[in-house]
Amino acid sequence: MTSRFTSRDGAAPRQARAVERRARLLQAAVELLTEGGFAALTHRAVAARARLPLAATTYYFASRDQLLTEAFAELVERDLADLQARLARHGPTALLATRDRTCDRIRQLGLWELYVHAGRDPALQRVARRWTDGCLSLLAAALGRPTGDPTVRLAYAALSALWLEHLVEQRHDGPAEAAALLHTLLEIPSNPHQAAP
Amino acid sequence: MTSRFTSRDGAAPRQARAVERRARLLQAAVELLTEGGFAALTHRAVAARARLPLAATTYYFASRDQLLTEAFAELVERDLADLQARLARHGPTALLATRDRTCDRIRQLGLWELYVHAGRDPALQRVARRWTDGCLSLLAAALGRPTGDPTVRLAYAALSALWLEHLVEQRHDGPAEAAALLHTLLEIPSNPHQAAP
DNA sequence: GAAAAAGTGGTACGAATGTCCCACTCTAGT
DNA sequence: ACTAGAGTGGGACATTCGTACCACTTTTTC
Secondary structure, three states, X not given: OOOOOOOOOOOOOOOHHHHHHHHHHHHHHHHHHHHHOHXXXXXXXXXXXXXXXXXXXXXXXXXXXHHHHHHXXXXXXXXXXXXXXXXXHHHHHHHHOOOOOHHHHHHHHHHHHHHHHHHHOHHHHHHHHHXXXXXXXXXXXXXXXXXXOHHHHHHHHHHHHHHHHHHHHOOOOHHHHHHHHHHXXXXXXXXXXXXXX | OOOOOOOOOXXXXXXXXXXXXXXXXXXXHHHHHHHHOHHHOOHHHHHHHHXXXXXXXXXXXXXXXXXXXXXXXXXXXXXHHHHHHHHHHHHHHHHHOOOOOHHHHHHHHHHHHHHHHHHHOHHHHHHHHHHHHHHHHHHHHHOOOOOOOHHHHHHHHHHHHHHHHHHHHOOOOHHHHHHHHHHHHHHOOOOOOOOOO
């Protein structure tokens, strides 16, 4: 129940300056998420990062959950845009390029953290699906195969798991192993075996 | 630095009753983790679940992190035992059996949550590696292939990702799709392509 | 230009949390 | 038996959190 006092309850602001302030809060939320993950997203941290008073966060976003959901959605869109750009520049081999820089690792870790969390929150689940679908269609395009191609599906699954494993476990042989595995998988595909039901 | 007052700082207790109390706390922690995930593990919740006073939790475990690490390790061992039992009973097809019961889903979600979290915590990272290695060797054994077989590696990666995706996104077609994909992958493998470097 | 709505921000509240303190009771070793 | 240390438990502390309050200023609407 919305108080009879001030609060936009998450709806879009009407005044230009307010729109910009809301965007700044969202940007701050995204940054915090990429740097410290789920736990780092607090009203106070967001307000401080955006150099706005604490009350602004509860004015523009109905709850922490809403802030989290919107920030996750934004993060996913940016990740997809990144992936698309990398694929356009380096072709499918970009998939195997290890983005080892710490900031990227932490960011990806944050994304996966939210992804798993989405299993407990329907609002986040929609975003999680969007992420999967987006990656899948970008991958299909990069490999020059139709969307829904079983090989693409398989490659994406294997790639995700190996990538996540590398992010979490940080083993020395991660990237090379993934490259080798993917290479064999993508050599195999177009023989007469039929997959999809 | 350990206070000059009471605290075992995580070391094993000496008295029999104390050993049992510590085990009860750990058991409670595991249950909480499986039911509510990372966030549900608080000293107070553990103490209440174990029907022990709050101070017992800080007496037997030096910090929440230690409690978390030990509980995660226990959870992983139980998961591996589960998997082994299922494989022994139903053979490799057990991999494709969907464990759809809610309690299992939530438990698996908790495991993955901790797994991702392990990317930020070296103590948890060791447990994460143990989980991967354990699954990998069980899978290899079930498929009658040597440990380190590239096909096993690939199958495990694909299976994990599809399984996690199903847990998180809860799409209707998850299990069937996974079954079809895995089936084709495991039909393909032993042709002359060579994978590992 | 006045009334209504939108936006602003300092502050406060209640609920949790991790951890610590300390007086107390047992048990083990001598 | 006695004493040192292990174990016990009730309580408190400082911190952090999400969120609500409310007086105030600015913008929009009529």
